Amino acid sequence: MTTGQLSTTRIRAVIVKELRDYRRNRFIAYTMAIMPVLFMIAPIVVIFSLPGDVPAAKLDKGIGLSLLYLTLIPALVPAVVSSYAVVGEREQGTLEPVLTTPLRREELLLGKALAAYLPTLVISYVMYGLFLAFAGLFAHPNVADDIFQAGRILAQLLFTPLLAAWSIWAGIAISTRTSDVRVSQQLSTLVSLPPLAVTALMGFGAITPTLRLALLLGAGLLAIDLAAWRLVSAMFDRERLITGSKA
């Protein structure tokens, strides 16, 4: 048995169980499959509708809008999944047996977060890759050149995991405090949106996406994500979750 530190065996057990459960949960499986496709349609329509001689300001606006749609994928997909994490177990009556095992709350939450994080990253990067492929193959070269700017790609690659992590911790935090899955999902979706402002400002050219700025903002989001894990762990009160009363 591991004492005084996190057990990778237990975290892995949580991840494996969660992924199995997601795969067989129609609502979550459909959300993960359909939502990214929906968020891909608008960006592709936008870049195909941009003519080659479009003014620079309009081009930036169009591409910024496309990238904003794409960042909705790592923001919203895990919000739906993670908002189910704790309240879903409470509704099913599965939380109490789990809490009577040696599993620590940090391990449970980290396992649940990683189980939402890994598929989100795969889906988000695959969708972004498809978007780049479409742009490279079918968009006007001027439009494609703008999309393939190093700063834009860096921002997208960097912020995708950080936005996903924010959404997951926000979703799990709300999931530990609410007693209804639907309320949890609605609140989580709402709370996952504010960090998108940063990527939106970059996408629309209000902030120039330099490497230094992207790294600074990325470091800030990373610090918030790590603090969120600790904060959510502290909010996870076994007694309140089981009895509805605080210890």
Next chain:
Amino acid sequence: MRAETPPAGPALVVENLTKRFGERTAFQDVSFSVEYGEVFGFLGPNGAGKTTTVRTLGTLIVPSSGTARVAGLPLNADNGVAIRSRIAVMPEAPGLYLRLSVAENLAYFAGLYELPDRRARIERALKAVGLQNRADDLCRSLSKGLRQRVGLARALLTDPQVLFLDEPTSGLDPVAAREVHDLIAALREQGVTIFLTTHRLAEAERLCDRVGIMNTTLRTIGRPDELREQLFSKVLEIRTRAPLADPAAVFGALPGADGWHQGENGAYLLTVTDPEQAAPAAARALVAAGADLLALSPTQHSLEDVYLQLIDTDVEAQQR
């Protein structure tokens, strides 16, 4: 099922344990101990604090005051993980992941306990509850009784030093309940320490070495036969073909008899201190009085009588 030799001392020691939720007292000043290998029944009406006691001893709930040792360890926040690795708790609802198979449910918990030889343990636990052929079935396809058995198999995975079973037969039909009883009886034979909460008195009487009757406070504790003796005087029930002309003359001076009264069914109920002395004397007195004796037998109070006596006393006390 238990592989390890239990540590010295009792499996559970509870001293003056109290839990309050704000103004509401769930249980108060509860003290008892349970030895290794014992099946201890924890009885009480709904809301008596049984489940809260189990959750407290299972480290899910922090007690308001008092102390306890669970599986040899002091009950406190620092020992939470260590205590939970030595015990197993089966809540009233087994809480299975219905979209996962039986084996996947057990594999998850085997991982949470970091058990070695998981496959062999899962097979052994399923065999113990007679579900070895249902390992690949999704839990949603199982009946309530079978789900309860999966919950029991999950609790047995770890060879726990103390197994807490919270209302294990609640909501089960008589056949399913009997199957669970048989499983518990088999565990008892194997020396597993079981803390069984129930409000099924026949269940407790059949399965438990000792019982505690709880109604926010622990009202009494002991072996079922001890409790019967503590609470009820011994009674001989006497039936005659016709009512006696002068029962006071027959029963008034019997050796070992403290008094008598006539029951609603016409039988005479003789309160005695020693049935073995009083019964032959009563038979002789009845024959001498010319009565036709149909039956003479000691009445047996059930655990239910003990329970109702205590709980009724509490209700009367509350009404006063």
